[in-house]
Amino acid sequence: QKEVEQNSGPLSVPEGAIASLNCTYSDRGSQSFFWYRQYSGKSPELIMFIYSNGDKEDGRFTAQLNKASQYVSLLIRDSQPSDSATYLCAVPREGSYIPTFGRGTSLIVHP
Amino acid sequence: GAVVSQHPSWVICKSGTSVKIECRSLDFQATTMFWYRQFPKQSLMLMATSNEGSKATYEQGVEKDKFLINHASLTLSTLTVTSAHPEDSSFYICSARDRAVRETQYFGPGTRLLVL
Numbered sequence: 001q002k003e004v005e006q007n008s009g010p011l012s013v014p015e016g017a018i019a020s021l022n023c024t025y026s027d028r029g030s031q032s033f034f035w036y037r038q039y040s041g042k043s044p045e046l047i048m049f050i051y052s053n054g055d056k057e058d059g060r061f062t063a064q065l066n067k068a069s070q071y072v073s074l075l076i077r078d079s080q081p082s083d084s085a086t087y088l089c090a091v092p093r094e095g096s097y098i099p100t101f102g103r104g105t106s107l108i109v110h111p
Numbered sequence: 112g113a114v115v116s117q118h119p120s121w122v123i124c125k126s127g128t129s130v131k132i133e134c135r136s137l138d139f140q141a142t143t144m145f146w147y148r149q150f151p152k153q154s155l156m157l158m159a160t161s162n163e164g165s166k167a168t169y170e171q172g173v174e175k176d177k178f179l180i181n182h183a184s185l186t187l188s189t190l191t192v193t194s195a196h197p198e199d200s201s202f203y204i205c206s207a208r209d210r211a212v213r214e215t216q217y218f219g220p221g222t223r224l225l226v227l
Contacts, residue, residue: 034215034216036218042220042221043202043204043218043219043220043221044155044204044218045218046215046216046217046218049215088154088155090216097143097208098145098157098160099145099216101154101155101157102154103154104154
């Protein structure tokens with residue numbers, strides 16, 4: 001089993017809808033979780049990080065963490081075409097701060 | 112906010128030459144920097160972890176004699192691709208770890224290397 005799993009997609013949603021991106025991880029000891037957005041041809045940019053169970057909201061983005069089930073999700077409300085990108089989940093390796101990245105989920109928001 | 116720069120953003124070179132890429136954290140001290148490589152439509156691949164003042168730790172399968180990493184200060188790390196070949200053509204991205212912000216990494220804009 002890979003350490004960080006993401007569905008590669010593409011996930012296609014209409015403009016204005018809620019996009020839901022999921023990530024599962026294998027290490028139960030993981031404490032911090034990160035979501036990055038990567039536009040085609042660009043480097044990743046940090047969107048959110050979460051370290052407590054529950055939800056964390058920042059504008060149109062909500063990160064949800066469930067440590068018992070070992071998954072972290074990213075919800076994008078009122079999706080815009082400009083949200084079309086690849087979204088990467090990152091989880092530090094066990095006993096380390098070195099992150100393991102998922103392969104990313106491609107999101108397409110169509111008008 | 113935390114800013115990481117990379118230089119150059121584009122490199123085109125002949126096969127056999129060496130290329131140096133710089134990564135700088137502009138407004139914070141980065142005791143650790145990471146170097147990644149990304150081929151088209153593929154995920155980020157961690158090449159090495161660079162700690163200030165010590166030797167880099169390379170991931171399995173990455174040739175340390177080919178990809179030389181130096182992290183001489185808290186704000187600068189360099190990656191030198193020695194004797195570059197066409198198969199080294201890729202998108203090289205560095206990131207810097209900010210210990211003050213929950214171990215968050217901030218990425219540089221990346222360097223595109225094309226070896227002819």
